[in-house]
Amino acid sequence: MEYKLANTLTQFETIALVGCGGTGGFLAEGLCRLLLGYPQLHLLLIDGDQVEESNLGRQNFYPEDLGHFKSQVLAERLARKYQRPIAYSISDLEERDRRDRRNWEAGCGLVVGCVDNAPARAAIAQAVSPSQWWV
Numbered sequence: 418m419e420y421k422l423a424n425t426l427t428q429f430e431t432i433a434l435v436g437c438g439g440t441g442g443f444l445a446e447g448l449c450r451l452l453l454g455y456p457q458l459h460l461l462l463i464d465g466d467q468v469e470e471s472n473l474g475r476q477n478f479y480p481e482d483l484g485h486f487k488s489q490v491l492a493e494r495l496a497r498k499y500q501r502p503i504a505y506s507i508s509d510l511e512e513r514d515r516r517d518r519r520n521w522e523a524g525c526g527l528v529v530g531c532v533d534n535a536p537a538r539a540a541i542a543q544a545v546s547p548s549q550w551w552v
Contacts, residue, residue: 441531
């Protein structure tokens with residue numbers, strides 16, 4: 418049986434996942450599986466947090482990841498596992514928004530928020546408003 422994505426998902430050039438901790442770390446791998454066979458779709462992981470000891474055991478990280486950026490660790494690991502390039506950003510969404518909003522807005526059609534606090538959710542809402550992105 419061949420599995421195909423719904424056509425609505427393939428209209429996006431890039432899917433941005435904001436937050437690579439508990440939920441985001443596991444969702445990133447799920448998205449990689451979902452995107453198998455769709456090399457034209459790109460994944461961008463965004464998280465400026467570093468892996469801490471308290472993250473081990475409940476997030477998708479290992480002791481050798483301690484002190485490294487979550488988005489970078491996951492992007493590199495998943496790129497090797499799924500044989501596809503995965504972009505990452507260690508800047509927070511507000512900084513990214515100020516620096517290159519036009520480039521960011523032009524290529525990203527779907528933003529998935531996996532953050533664990535209200536200020537981060539507000540930053541996502543601010544960054545995507547008033548554009549046509551799906552959140």
